[in-house]
Amino acid sequence: MTNHRQQGLMRVATAVLLFTLGSTRAHSQDQPADFEYRCVVSQSPSLTDQAPALPEGDLEVWLGTTFLVEFWATDSGETNTGIVSAYTNLDYPEDSVLCGPAGSSTLFNLFGDGTCDGTAIAALGGSQLDGNVGTSPEWARVGIAEFVATKPCLLSFSLEPAPTESSAFSRGLVLHQETDYGICSVVSREPGGCCQCDSSCTDSVEEDECLVTNGRYLGDGVLCGGDPDGDLVLGCDDVCPLSPPAANVDAAGRSVGDLDEDCDVDLDDFGLFQQNFSGPSAICEDGFIRHQPTQTCP
Numbered sequence: 001m002t003n004h005r006q007q008g009l010m011r012v013a014t015a016v017l018l019f020t021l022g023s024t025r026a027h028s029q030d031q032p033a034d035f036e037y038r039c040v041v042s043q044s045p046s047l048t049d050q051a052p053a054l055p056e057g058d059l060e061v062w063l064g065t066t067f068l069v070e071f072w073a074t075d076s077g078e079t080n081t082g083i084v085s086a087y088t089n090l091d092y093p094e095d096s097v098l099c100g101p102a103g104s105s106t107l108f109n110l111f112g113d114g115t116c117d118g119t120a121i122a123a124l125g126g127s128q129l130d131g132n133v134g135t136s137p138e139w140a141r142v143g144i145a146e147f148v149a150t151k152p153c154l155l156s157f158s159l160e161p162a163p164t165e166s167s168a169f170s171r172g173l174v175l176h177q178e179t180d181y182g183i184c185s186v187v188s189r190e191p192g193g194c195c196q197c198d199s200s201c202t203d204s205v206e207e208d209e210c211l212v213t214n215g216r217y218l219g220d221g222v223l224c225g226g227d228p229d230g231d232l233v234l235g236c237d238d239v240c241p242l243s244p245p246a247a248n249v250d251a252a253g254r255s256v257g258d259l260d261e262d263c264d265v266d267l268d269d270f271g272l273f274q275q276n277f278s279g280p281s282a283i284c285e286d287g288f289i290r291h292q293p294t295q296t297c298p
Contacts, residue, residue: 033180100146149188
């Protein structure tokens, strides 16, 4: 038996002795999960370790910056007495992130664990001594892990059964089969160039930071002197740095036909062209053209 496995069993055994926990109950497929485990991705930590609802995570993070994956749990079965200990393996995309420190929250601060092994964080979580912690609909934050995105892509994380079982207050161990494990994901973006009114340009700026300075954001991963669309209009001189391939562009890099100046050519542009070509449509009222009472409708 490995030392890690022994430590895991010791944690659960201690929790059982502290609370005179009952025997493990058999899982029934007709019953809802006893415990629910969820992960939440955010750029900053949640303000508290307990919440009346599962916190909402961020939809995107920036390349090269640290973000968090928080492990939350709730006791959601028919009998809710609270979570004594909760542990999970956190699988992460090892080719797209760097795994940093990981461990338990300040609430589950007994027997805290969590070690990056290259593909997963093993036994992320901890234990605590109070009852009614994380009873549904309340959620409790059990563990926190830091990551840094190394590729601009969709990053997916999944919670999986850990070697260490979890346990409920006064009810005993909660088996993996009685636990619902969740997944979470986030998009990592690569900062791009930011053009200013004085024609200066700064590389590797996040979009929000660029807009705060009234700059024009070139696009994710687009450098100040780059030409990602290959139209030979470079950097800040290109008002549409991501024009379609082989598009016929003007000196500003805008596609010919982009009449509404939104960097694409679509039905809205065709509508403007039609209106400018034929003039506005005549609107008839009582047999006469609106605003031209002497002109009868054709």
